[in-house]
Amino acid sequence: MSKELKLTDREWEEVVFGEVFDIRSTRTGLDKKKLSGEEGEIPYITRTDNNNGIDGFITPQYGIREDEGNVITIGLDTQTVFYQGASFYTGQNIQVVRHAQLNKYNALFIIRAIKVLVQKFSWGSCGATLTRLRRGKLYLPIAVDGTLDWEFMSAYIQQEGERLIASARKKLEKQLLGNIVSLGALNDREWKGFFFSDIFEIVDGYYNKKPPVSEDGTLPFLGATQSQNGLTGFTSAELVMRYDKVGGTSMPDKQKRLYRGNCIAITNNGSVGHAYYQATGFTCSHDVTLVYLKGGEMTKHLALFLIPSIQKAGESFTYAKKWRPIRMRRSKLMLPIGADGMPDWEFMSAFMQRMEHETLSKALAFFKPK
Numbered sequence: 043m044s045k046e047l048k049l050t051d052r053e054w055e056e057v058v059f060g061e062v063f064d065i066r067s068t069r070t071g072l073d074k075k076k077l078s079g080e081e082g083e084i085p086y087i088t089r090t091d092n093n094n095g096i097d098g099f100i101t102p103q104y105g106i107r108e109d110e111g112n113v114i115t116i117g118l119d120t121q122t123v124f125y126q127g128a129s130f131y132t133g134q135n136i137q138v139v140r141h142a143q144l145n146k147y148n149a150l151f152i153i154r155a156i157k158v159l160v161q162k163f164s165w166g167s168c169g170a171t172l173t174r175l176r177r178g179k180l181y182l183p184i185a186v187d188g189t190l191d192w193e194f195m196s197a198y199i200q201q202e203g204e205r206l207i208a209s210a211r212k213k214l215e216k217q218l219l220g221n222i223v224s225l226g227a228l229n230d231r232e233w234k235g236f237f238f239s240d241i242f243e244i245v246d247g248y249y250n251k252k253p254p255v256s257e258d259g260t261l262p263f264l265g266a267t268q269s270q271n272g273l274t275g276f277t278s279a280e281l282v283m284r285y286d287k288v289g290g291t292s293m294p295d296k297q298k299r300l301y302r303g304n305c306i307a308i309t310n311n312g313s314v315g316h317a318y319y320q321a322t323g324f325t326c327s328h329d330v331t332l333v334y335l336k337g338g339e340m341t342k343h344l345a346l347f348l349i350p351s352i353q354k355a356g357e358s359f360t361y362a363k364k365w366r367p368i369r370m371r372r373s374k375l376m377l378p379i380g381a382d383g384m385p386d387w388e389f390m391s392a393f394m395q396r397m398e399h400e401t402l403s404k405a406l407a408f409f410k411p412k
Contacts, residue, residue, distance in 0.1 A: 047198045052183035052191055059159065060176025062190065064140040067172060068132040069109050078103060087126065088133035089117030095124040100131060114139040114149055114156065118170035121160045125149040137172060148195035155180040231378040239371040241385060242333040246367055247326045248299050251289040253277045266312030266329035282325050299325055305334045306345050308352060310365040315356025319345035331367050343394040344387060351375050
């Protein structure tokens with residue numbers, strides 16, 4: 043695994059904007075009212091703060107050549123700064139920044155520094171002008187030879203982009219899975235309501251007081267949170283077996299403190315109704331209720347099918363109206379059934395595997411190159 047890049051990894055210096063970059067007024071500067079032709083494919087860049095500065099797409103304008111792409115555009119009066127990868131036309135009062143080393147990654151890094159600069163301008167006595175822009179200073183990372191560290195800026199933005207996309211993929215997966223079940227993607231199946239107690243073994247969580255956290259711990263501790271799959275820290279089996287639910291060491295109920303995996307953990311207090319699949323062993327707060335499948339194994343794909351329905355069932359409960367096990371046993375879950383009128387577990391698992399392969403793979407393939 044490559045080392046994580048940090049902004050503190052490099053020396054930073056102030057550089058004069060116009061001494062490092064070529065900054066000029068746009069070549070085109072077209073008045074929108076005088077544009078000719080129908081809607082086309084060439085971006086028309088203005089000082090708008092929306093859509094990367096694009097105010098529409100136009101056809102080639104007679105006798106006027108577009109500005110070349112791989113540049114940064116600046117609307118000084120509106121403090122709008124964007125990277126333009128393709129050739130474009132512009133409206134009036136747009137400045138264009140060029141450099142031979144510029145690319146879409148380091149441009150995104152530099153844009154932040156430019157925004158800091160242009161925000162200092164106003165329309166008062168020291169208003170925004172091209173001259174003042176060129177004289178302005180940017181605070182940027184410097185390589186050992188004293189030049190801008192283009193490679194670092196590009197690598198840092200790519201690293202952060204991959205991090206954001208990874209987060210977006212997880213959110214997308216969760217949203218797609220929820221929509222598949224809740225929006226009627228299975229309307230060709232017969233559904234039936236089941237009490238939680240009919241299909242699940244429902245187990246109370248244990249701790250009131252969280253056991254000590256261990257730096258070397260590998261045993262997950264689950265709490266009433268809506269993030270990180272319910273994880274709030276790591277402890278160890280040794281600490282769990284030593285400290286009881288009130289932080290002492292006198293309770294003899296050690297066998298209740300550890301839980302096996304292949305279940306769904308549901309928050310019954312705090313962030314009520316959030317549900318997470320747990321594949322391995324763990325310990326947990328009393329604000330978490332565990333459900334195991336009666337007469338079968340709770341696999342990952344089966345759990346992914348059930349979780350949106352479980353969370354739907356928990357929507358009527360709040361912090362004030364806790365979803366404790368006694369209430370959960372009386373809650374109902376809508377599930378697809380087989381010919382025998384019982385939940386069709388095999389179908390649910392197979393359906394999620396198919397969706398994972400077909401639906402998610404298409405979405406993730408779209409996001410991966412972004």
